[in-house]
Amino acid sequence: MSLVPKHSANITTAAAAIASFLAGMDVLIVNVALPTIAKDLGGNMAVQQWVVDGYALLFAALLLLAGSLADQFGAKRIFLIGAASFGAASLFCMFAWSMAALVVGRCILGVASALLLPASMSLINEASPNPRYRAWALALWGAGGASASAVGPLLGGLLTPIHWSLVFAINVPFCLMILAAAPRIAPSPQRATKFDWIGQVLALVGLSTLVAGIIEVGDTGLSAPSTLILLAVGVAAIGAFGLSQTKVDSPMMPLGLFRVRGMQVALQIGFIMIFNWYGMAFICTMYLQQELHMDPFAAGLVFVPASFVTIMGNLTGGRIVTARGSKFSITLGLAIMIAGFLFEFFSPRPVAVWVVAAGMSIVGFGAAITTPAAAGVVLKSVVSSQAGIASAMFNTFRQVGGAIGVAVFGVAATFLPSLDLALRVVFLASALLLVYALGFELLRWKDTAITAATLDSVA
Template identity: 80%
Template sequence: MTSSSTSRDITESRPDATSLDIGSRASDASDASSTASTIAASVASFLAGMDVLIVNVALPTIAADLGGDMAVQQWVVDGYTLLFAALLLLAGSLADRFGAKRLFLIGAGLFGLASLFCSFAWSMAALVFGRCVLGVASALILPASMSLINEANPDPRRRAWALALWGAGGASASAVGPLLGGLLTPIHWSLVFAINVPFCLFILALAPRIAPSPRRPIRFDWTGQALSLIGLSALVAGIIEVGAIGFAAPATLALLGVGVVSLGLFVFSQTKVAAPMMPLGLFRVRGMQVALQIGFIMIFNWYGMVFICTMFLQNERHMGPFAAGLVFVPSAFVTIAGNLIGGRIITARGAKFSITLGLAIMIAGFLFEFLTPAPIPVWVIATGLSVVGFGAAITTPAAAGVVLRSVDPAQAGIASAMFNTFRQVGGAIGVAVFGVIATFLPSLTLALRSVFLASALLLVYVLVFELTRWRG
């Protein structure tokens, strides 16, 4: 072989520098898109979670300015969570049909506009309406955010970290929300809504870096959507009215009856339509069973507890909004740390271990608060919130990962929507139920202790179910 031919062979066998450069740029672009998608999804998760609870600390001040009894204050919270929960399944289908990115950005824009409307609300009716629009926007954002993470992070290890950050956004918001509410309310209660706008603008600024999402031709179940919306709205309204006008009142019985019948018809309709909004077959998957129960009961407990805690701190301990918000500071930092640690635990030990550990920690936190003799010290509430928040921070990303791994990728959007629907339905019902408990019990101290005990018992049930019936 001549020297020239040898040189030519070496040159031909060497990778083309241009090809390497193109591949490197493509990899960098993919990494940048993945990072942008994860950050935007995590910020959106933070917003959706924060807006549930940031208003709690401000409720007494808002009621003093705009008027409203306990039932109206519950509607300020549940107007958001109810529409959020009722529309999540439809939003999951829309994310599959039109692309997660498009729906995500529409939701972020609507969230910012609705937040401005709430900040200028002139009456309780206007505020409740604005909160309902915020719930619609959150429904558009949340399932699309999980789909974006799934699309942008195909590697399981990277997806686990992305889900941990997404979970950190939602879980830390549950603790940061009351803190921000306490900081902003003394300035003016409208700021608890206006604070959302910069976050929405940040999400929209990341839009050019987020890769386009695939679209899937699917049909919509409008009958199921109508029945679920009517059923959930009537059921939650009926529970709230139990505390306002009594269980035996005709209006209460009518609302509860409409809710139960509509939800029963919804379940029946899902067996008859060609494209159900909630495929009942997913309930037969053990991983989905565990994740859905965890999502419902965790948020039922947390939202109800924070609602009663803020009432207890301000109405019974006579603390101001700022001081009441400070009670949630330790749990905010602990929850963020828990989500980051949770990602490592999931990677090292798997979802089942993470869920078991997180549930056990939450049970311990609730029992610690319940077993403390009355009067309940503020430091006990702060410590219990931190323990429960740490356990929830470990559990939430693990449960979200179970949802994504339990279904076919083509059903990721609808499965994510089901998971978040159960979470938000749990939150709406939790606020309604614990608000009724607070109405009938002689003191908020007794109501708070009842919340602690009920929450611990519900989590014990989920832990037993997970340990005895779920394999994997």
């Protein structure tokens, strides 16, 4: 194993954290701006969901391909291509002349994020041979993504009153920072791999049509032919994707990794956490502006406490992982998230602004403790040659969860009589899903006699 100079490792970690911040921020920064964008460019609830999910969907669907590209051509090269593409797509979104053009731009941003994220995790793995430094680096990487989820709405609230296009312009300086760090990032190894084009096409078709079908439930109803066709095609394509992965020589999602206990735990947790977080943030933003009639700036301020808490949680989480192990960190983080959602659910009606702010802070703190621990489990569960694809699988499950969360909770909001009630449904459903995740984690590791100490020793 080659040793990476400490200054190079620090720069690599900083660049990876910025990329994680960008990818997370762009999911949610647009939420606060959506009502203003809709007034300017038009668009109902379904179209607004596509502005969010066009990004999240392409992000999720291409992560596995991006992981393979990072392994074949080197994580550094794919990382820099992703940063350059992200900046160009942001400029396109700035000058969008219609809602359709904006959705296209958001899809391009999703492609760029898919290139950035798994490559950023692989770069940290390459630059951090020391387990203690790697835990710290992953904590910073997680802090970038988790804090972005809270900072995104805040920045959206600050920039939207000036002009909504600035929520995309803010990306460009961060992309330039990543590109400026390129000479100090160590070159990445390249490995000969084959692309699973059949699997990639089936995954893209399956996820796209499934999410489109869920969104159409709220727009045209469950019994509409278009809805039923989309859902049927989505389920069939995802089933065909799973079957194809058992037939090809170089699958884009090696099914053998699902037998690794650490991967089982991390993938489920990643999916459920982001399903809850993105869905909650989407409905909270709509609730604050449409039901409480807050302006974008005031709505953005509601997310300020969560932004600081998530940053502290990630930095704290890195120390907890190092001191107590992954199992303890994940258990603690999930328990805190459950407490946050139940606090919001049992609050008096209607949901007060301070309850939204406090609840998101509690949930964000728990998520911030959990994320670096789960990411560390992924990297420690596979050999180094599989780090790219394992990272891509982890982030794919996270982003698929986010896209489906926005779609499902958005549909729920269209059928329920008020956004206050929709928030209650989000809080309760999120708490129950996390209870399941916590139970699975505890029982799975207990039943297989895997403790935090033994899991953390797996290379």
